[in-house]
Amino acid sequence: MITRQFGIPVTSPGAILRREKDLGTPLGQQTADAIQHGSLVSDEIIIRLIEDWLRLHGGHGFVFDGFPRTLPQAESLMAILTRLRTALDLAIWLEVSEQTVRDRISGRLQCSACGFTTSSSSAQFANRPVCPYCDGPLARRNDDDLDVLQTRLQEFHTKTEPLASFYGKMSILYRIDGNRDRETVFADISRLIENKNSA
């Protein structure tokens, strides 16, 4: 939605690694187990992915989805951006309850080609699970499972939650209530991006 509205390229290490696995590359095979069990992939692998992606696509703005997830990743990102003489404008913290997370992953469908995400309860996709943007197949993720979720939540609490104070101290952290519907949440995110663009 951000790319369509603002033309800013978005990347997500999770999406990249799922594609690598589908393609059967060594990187995909090396990381598949951690992803399937809900553990975080090593910082070294993730930083290398982000650095390569930034070099290719990051010249005119960028959005990361699901990165950084650990303090070492956040610190490495700052070092990379300092080298590239690029500032980080916003860190958006989507706050969702565990109930919302459970509800969303139990019905999530994702396009394995472009990452478009929807829900199996959306009538539009119930009979024809095909991505409306690229015609790719909409499928369940193999880590969208309530047992795996426990590990993912534990990883979040121990390794990712400390990033709120990291970005809070830099005064770039904005919290948004992510329990609301997609359009309302996106309107809040859009407002933040527009305010930064016009600042």
Ligand code: AMP
């Ligand atoms: P996501 O698509 O963001 O839900 O990520 C799916 C999975 O990919 C995570 O559960 C991790 O195993 C891995 N992953 C994605 N982003 C990161 C990251 N920044 N650091 C470590 N592992 C990640």
